[in-house]
Each structure stands twice: as structure tokens, then as C-alpha cells.
Amino acid sequence: MRLATAEINLTALTHNLKKVRDFASNSKIMAVLKANAYGHGLVQIAQSLNEADAFAVARVDEALALRAGGLVKPIVLLEGFFDKTDLPILLANNFQTIVHNETQLEDIEQCDLGGQLTVWLKIDTGMHRLGIHPSQFINFYQRLSNNPNVNADIKLMTHFACADDLLNTMTQSQIAEFDACIKNMSEEVCLANSAGIVGWQQSHGDWVRPGLMIYGVSPMLEKTGNDHDLKPVMCLKTRLIAIKKIKAGESAGYGANWLTSKDTYIGIAAIGYGDGYPRHANTGTPVMINGRKVPLVGRVSMDMITVDLGDVLQDKVADEVILWGPELPVEIIAKHADTIPYELLCDITPRVDYKYVE
CATH class of the missing domain: 3.20.20.10 (Alanine racemase)
Known part of the structure; x- marks a missing residue:
């Protein structure tokens, strides 16, 4: 996998x-x-x-x-x-x-x-x-x-x-x-x-x-490639490796700086700053799972991120997680991470698997 x-x-x-x-x-x-x-x-x-x-x-x-x-x-x-x-x-x-x-x-x-x-x-x-x-x-x-x-x-x-x-x-x-x-x-x-x-x-x-x-x-401020009929070349993706149910008031991740306001399911995705995903991505940064956007919650770790899947479980372990790509422009992720698309693309680390497709 x-x-x-x-x-x-x-x-x-x-x-x-x-x-x-x-x-x-x-x-x-x-x-x-x-x-x-x-x-x-x-x-x-x-x-x-x-x-x-x-x-x-x-x-x-x-x-x-x-x-x-x-x-x-x-x-x-x-x-x-x-x-x-x-x-x-x-x-x-x-x-x-x-x-x-x-x-x-x-x-x-x-x-x-x-x-x-x-x-x-x-x-x-x-x-x-x-x-x-x-x-x-x-x-x-x-x-x-x-x-x-x-x-x-x-x-x-x-x-x-x-x-x-x-x-x-x-x-x-x-x-x-x-x-x-x-x-x-x-x-x-x-x-x-x-x-x-x-x-x-x-x-x-x-x-x-x-x-x-x-x-x-x-290359323009407040625009995405789609505004110029450009097509994203990179789609950064990974998989869910765990799903947990947590109760209202509980936290997730280092520093316990995010608390859920209601019972919810969280998903753990196998990507982190060790792969080049920005550690400074803010809570609320979108990721795509099964055709819908869900928010990043808590701090980005070296190897993992946590996302809030919602109070009704629709996902399962091994489901694909898209960090940016055609459905989720890297420009949007850069804005949530207080950086620019150049940095996100250039920061991909050698342990990420590259797959070239037509």
C-alpha cells in the first residue's frame, strides 16, 4: 500500500x-x-x-x-x-x-x-x-x-x-x-x-x-491555476492509518492545543513534516477524503496529521487522503499554512514516493 x-x-x-x-x-x-x-x-x-x-x-x-x-x-x-x-x-x-x-x-x-x-x-x-x-x-x-x-x-x-x-x-x-x-x-x-x-x-x-x-x-496573488486554465501537475496523497472516536472536550496531538466541542471521529493520515507537509499548517486546513473536504486538527507531527472526520463515520482505514491536487489547489493549502505554493512544492522530502502518470 x-x-x-x-x-x-x-x-x-x-x-x-x-x-x-x-x-x-x-x-x-x-x-x-x-x-x-x-x-x-x-x-x-x-x-x-x-x-x-x-x-x-x-x-x-x-x-x-x-x-x-x-x-x-x-x-x-x-x-x-x-x-x-x-x-x-x-x-x-x-x-x-x-x-x-x-x-x-x-x-x-x-x-x-x-x-x-x-x-x-x-x-x-x-x-x-x-x-x-x-x-x-x-x-x-x-x-x-x-x-x-x-x-x-x-x-x-x-x-x-x-x-x-x-x-x-x-x-x-x-x-x-x-x-x-x-x-x-x-x-x-x-x-x-x-x-x-x-x-x-x-x-x-x-x-x-x-x-x-x-x-x-x-503566479498571481489571490488566484489559483484554474483561473488561468492551468492544471495541477502534482497530487500529494497518502492513506488513513487509524480512526478513533473521541468525546467532547478531548484533545488530539502534541500540546493538546485542539479540543473537540462534540463527540467526533478523528482520522490519522500517514504524512507529516518529515514528508514535506508544512508543520505550520493551521487547524482547519482542508484535506480531501472520499470526495469531501475535512479539516486538519491539532499540530502536524513528523509522520502523521490528524483530521476531523465528523460525528458520522463515513471513512475507513486505508482510504485515500489528498493533501493537494486538482480538487484541492496547493494555493489554498499555502494560504492556510501562511506560506506560498513554491515552498510547499519544493519541500517534498525524499521519502515521498513519486509516481509519474499520463
Whole structure:
């Protein structure tokens, strides 16, 4: 009997990539696969994204894992490289690198690669995380253009800070800053993350880089994937392993911080923070059992959660429990747990069984 299982629907994945095409029909797609494809399985997800034009990851080891898995599409390192000794690895494996600081630029200038790297020059238009200041752009661009280690086809990029909020004017300001910086240049550009793709059509450049939305989750505030015709790729599920009847005034779980106000049945499900289910999920967080939502009660344990099944028993041991999935959006669970969907998806631990289905 399968207990904690992440069921990954590859048909939903393909559907979501097609939706990206619908949103940004004139852009090439760089599918973001960092953090184990947002917890969905790096290589398995990449192998199913045949229609993507390129992949993006955060670290060199993620890129190497894709190559080892037989993936030959272009791979972009979103954080660039971290040491000049990485540069021969990038060249040998045809990895494309972002350049976002002076140290990286100097490392490229000072090495003798015997070949050319494809470089994305990242401009900080207000996120203030990675990227060069707009005033540095001309200097960086000219030095890269004159460097024999760099392919002449330099690409340009920025990243949005508030694109998930359509009422925030910062995205418009960032687009304007980027456009002013690269005025009269013909290089390929990439601005839009998932939120930019969904909410800001004017940011659809030569490339878009969807992350969260290809996994069926909305990148926008107070929305779910269903609002954009996206289909959840992950369904996290487990089983009931015990059912108990408790009386009014009795508690369940560590700390005895939940008391039932009436006689009821509680179910014990085999999942907890040891599997990646959030310990900070609040009492009342919904789970799905036999087609109905029932509330989480008491504290999340390492291996188990407790749910209130109600005063009329409808369930039995071994019944399936869905923590999030098509019927129960992960966005809803994240809100109950005072976090974001990204964290829930990325926190799935190795002891969860992955099952890939069409």
C-alpha cells in the first residue's frame, strides 16, 4: 500500500506548456526547472517538456544532472557560475550563463577557454538581487562583445519584483527602465517570469521563462491555476492509518492545543513534516477524503496529521487522503499554512514516493 505519494501528471504538464504558448505566442520558452523542477523531479519533468525551447536551472549540478539524463536542449544557469574553474565545464556541456556582476565578467576576461560561451547579461531594474546597475550596461556589454571567450550573440535579461500584483506599478517601471537601458539594441531579451507571462503582455520579449505556471499553479496573488486554465501537475496523497472516536472536550496531538466541542471521529493520515507537509499548517486546513473536504486538527507531527472526520463515520482505514491536487489547489493549502505554493512544492522530502502518470 502506497502511503505518502506525489503523483505527477505529465499530461497536465504538457497542457500547461501549451497554455504558456497561448499567453506568449511570439516568444520562445525557457522552462524553469530549478529546485528539482519545483519538487516535481528534475530529469523526469525535463524529458516531458519536449516543446520547450530551452531549460533554466539555478546551479551547475542541476544542469549536469540534465545532461546526464540525456537532455540536449540549451540550458541557462540563472545564477551564472560561482568560480572561474566552472567555466570549462560550462563550455564543455554547452551551458549558457548569466553574467550579473563584475567578478564574473573579470573571470571570463582572464581565462583562455578555447571556445565561446553564450552569455545572458542581467540588468537590475529594481529587484535589487542579481544584476548590474543600468549605468554599468554599456561598459559590460562592450567588454563582453570584445571578449573572444564570448559568443557574439549576447542576450539580455531582467527580473520582476512585483509582477504577481497587477495593482503594483513597479512592473511597469521595471519594463520602462529595461527598455531605456537597451534602447536601439537588437539583442534577444527575456523579462517575463510566470507572473509576467500571465499579467503583463508588454513584457513578453523574445523569450519568456515560466516556472510555477508550468506546474499548474497560479503566479498571481489571490488566484489559483484554474483561473488561468492551468492544471495541477502534482497530487500529494497518502492513506488513513487509524480512526478513533473521541468525546467532547478531548484533545488530539502534541500540546493538546485542539479540543473537540462534540463527540467526533478523528482520522490519522500517514504524512507529516518529515514528508514535506508544512508543520505550520493551521487547524482547519482542508484535506480531501472520499470526495469531501475535512479539516486538519491539532499540530502536524513528523509522520502523521490528524483530521476531523465528523460525528458520522463515513471513512475507513486505508482510504485515500489528498493533501493537494486538482480538487484541492496547493494555493489554498499555502494560504492556510501562511506560506506560498513554491515552498510547499519544493519541500517534498525524499521519502515521498513519486509516481509519474499520463
